[in-house]
Amino acid sequence: MKLPLRFPRTARAGLLAVALAVCGAPAHAGPSLSPAIAKAFEPPxxxxxxxDIAHAHDKPEAWLCxxxxxSRTAPSFVLFGDSHALQLLGAFDAAARQAGRSGVFTGYSGCVPLLGVYPLTRPDQAVRNCAALNLRMLDHxxxxxxxxxxxxxxxxxxTDMWQGTSYLNAIGLAPGEEVSVRNSRRAFEQGVLDTVKAxxxxxxxxxxxxxxxxxxxxxxxxxxxxxLEQDGAAARLRALSVPRARHAQLQAFAGSVFARAVGGDAVRIMNFDxxxxDAEVCLIGTPAASYYQDPSHLSGDGAARLVPALARALSAKGPTSR
Incomplete structure (x- = not known):
């Protein structure tokens, strides 16, 4: 009788490691994440x-949320921007309740909320016209x-290539301009100045x-x-988080433009770094809560950290020139 082939325990472990390296671990092989952590990866x-409301730039109604x-109060503030603004919608809801105010929100994916600039690489402008939505918001x-x-x-x-790739979500001061970092930064700087002025x-x-x-x-x-192990999870999360110096480098250009645009009480920069x-890293989260939905966007738990500062901004004395 032919006996089944057997391997020593150490050999079996080695073969399993090779198989996982080649074929990938099965879906259940990793640690089970808590429901709170898993929920963080869901969209708002x-x-x-x-x-991303189709034709929000020109439809007569239902273009604002x-x-x-x-609240029974009339909307007195606006939240406007790209998908990063969407991630803060829940936080603004909470802050507005604390401040006793209401507001409105809209935005398009990948559309910078700056006046006088145009996307140069997007084929969707008939449905989601970035420049037109910016003008409509100013009018509203x-x-x-x-x-x-x-x-x-x-x-x-x-203003920069995306995550070390060759892709740039380029903008210009007119449709059809050259797609380049230099031109996109030129348009960005002018757009900030024009937006602040308007x-x-x-x-x-x-x-x-x-x-x-x-x-x-x-x-x-x-x-x-x-x-993988509960002990030391916080330290491992810290080690996997982005260095603060890298974050500062990525936002250096935009930050320098914003700094030049600030003037008096009319323009405020709300930096939540x-x-x-801390001095070394920007945490991705804690063992109990992920601050991020994906590498770029905050989760609900991450956005909730902004609520006190947003509530203070909404509670502050407003402009007196209107």
Whole structure:
């Protein structure tokens, strides 16, 4: 009788390691993440309702979403921007409830909320026209008694190559311009100046929110690695988080442009780096909560860290020139 082939235990372990390296580990091989961690990787609840609304730039109605919709007060502030603004919608809801105010929100993916600039690489402008939406928001603010405008975006997405690749979500001062970092930065700088000037002329208070730190790994990967053992998970998450110096380098150009645009009480830069970063790293999260949905966007738990500062901004005395 032919006996089945057997291997010593150490040999079997070695063969398993080789098989996993070649074929990949089965889906259940990694640690089981807690429901709270897993939920962080889901999109915001109101994404479909409030963001990337087709023809928001020209449809007569239903192009804006209410912030703190249960409030009886008229909307008095605007949240506007790309997908990074969407990630803060829940935080603004909470802050508005604390401050006793309501607002409105809209935005398009990959559309920088700056006046006078045009996307150079996007084929979707008939449906989601970035430049037209920026103009429409300015007009809405001028006619609606809005007191505060919050601009939120992944600013380096329009001024630098994406994550070490050759892709640039280029913008220009006119359609059809050269696609290059140099030209995109020129348009960005002029767009910031024009946007600040236009909103300042309306007498509103403009709040510019610099981008949050961009992580090096997808949070799912980071947590799968870090949670292999509970002991030491916090230290492993820290080791997998982006260095603060790298974050500072990525937002250096946009930050220098914003710094030149600040003037008096009319323009405020709301930098939240200290909520996520110490002197060395910008944390991706803790063993109990991921601050990120993906490498670039905050999760609900991450955005919630901004609520106290947003509530203070909404509670502050508004401009008196209107």
């Amino acid at each position: 609840e109101r994404s479909a309702e409030c963001f 209410r912030i703190n919709p249960s 603010v001028g006619r609606s008694g809005i007191k505060d405008v919050f601009l939120v975006a992944k600013w380096s997405y329009y 909103y300042r002329a309306l007498g509103v208070r403009l709040h510019i929110v610099p981008q949050v730190p961009q992580q090096m790994l997808a949070p799912e990967q980071a947590y799968t690695r870090a949670m 200290d909520l996520f970063c």
